[in-house]
Amino acid sequence: MEVVILPDAAQIGTVAADAVEALLARKPAAVLGLATGSSPLAIYDELVARCDAGRISFRHARGFTLDEYVGLPAEHPERYRTVIDTVFVSRVDFAPGTVAGPDGLAEDIPAACAEYEAAIAATGGIDLQILGIGTDGHIGFNEPGSSLASRTRIKTLTRQTRIDNARFFGDDVDLVPTHCLTQGLGTIMAARHVVLVALGRSKAEAVHQLVEGPVSAMWPATILQHHPHVTVLLDGGAARRLQLADYYRETYLSKPSWQGI
Template sequence: MEVVILRDARDVGRVAAGAIARLVRSTPDAVLGLATGSSPLPVYDELARLHAQEGLDFSRASGFALDEYVGLPEGHPQSYREVIRREFTDRVDIEPSRVHSPDGSAEDIEGACAAYEEAIAAAGGVDLQILGIGSDGHIGFNEPGSSLASRTRIKTLTEQTRRDNARFFPSIAEVPHHVVTQGVGTIMDARHVVLVATGARKAEAVHGLVEGPVTAMCVASVLQFHPHTTVIVDSAAASVLRLADYYRHVYENKPPWQGL
């Protein structure tokens, strides 16, 4: 696991997007894992800028979203399919039909989850998975206590997560109780995981992810077992890391050829 500590959210977005841009340039048909929430937004902003100003080409790439609410009507502005479309797909030249989301409105949720796993496998697996992290250490919507070997499935949100997400809805009463999410095992299958986090509210979760024990109570900590995870955070999110100075030293003295 590599930990990169930067000044602010804009720098986090720039560096994370740089890793994605290098992948897409070297592997035009790359499969991207797409996350929503606040933390990845600067990443999508920078990717849109690279497309508009430097011609970064996504036309052969494809994507799989991490999760989706259960029960929101098609086209609801806070469905994650719509968020991905608004923040990423519509801003670059990726073919919309090549960007897939879990089906939170399926009559057969279990069947839809199995089909989503099959679709990821048929695409050759995810080359680079973008992740955020919840204030309680969840990734995707794998809440504390989730199986660290889980696959795509339906989950019930904690009240903390519903409160955290209420800012996107008129009221907390309108935040769904259930989601379909890629499982922890699904996420761990990605060849490269890039997790971004910003703000002091994420500091304890980042500490648990990087320096805590591996435990289902901080699901993100399982990424300590992943062979290629890059954690990119701003100074506020890194504020309780015991080895923050060491992580800064490592990043500042990396060989130029190493990359992320």
């Protein structure tokens, strides 16, 4: 696990976009895992700018989103498929139908989850997965207590997650759905490269557990300690609880320029 502490979201966006650009250069038909939420927005803005400038193209790439609320109407602005279209997909040159998400309106939820897993496998798997992290350590919507080997399935959101997400629903927690579909921790672990972004002091404890704590289902993101290629991109607020923060800074400044992330 590589921990990179940077001054702000804009520089985090640049570093993550460099990784995506390098991936697309060597594999134009790359498969990307796309997270919603506020943490990845700087990454998407930077990728849009590079696509507009002609530096990169997504025309041969594919994408899979992490999760989806259950029961939100297709036209709801906070449906994650709508959100990712708005903040990223519609702003670049993905071919029509090449970005998919779990079907939160499916009549047969278990079948829809199995089909989603099969669709990811059929592409050869995700090359680079973008992640955020919740204040309780969840990734995707794998809440504390999630199986470390889990696959795409329905989950009940914790009260804390619904409170955290209420800002997208007019600050009314009762409007936040109770259930979601999410890629499982086992699904996320199958990605070849994971890029996790955390911003702000509210994420500091979750980041501390992720990087320096024991692997535990109580902090689901800690399973990433077992992944062979994880990059954790942090601002100073999110890094404030790290005991080895100075070492992580020194390591990043000293790494070979050719190595990338």
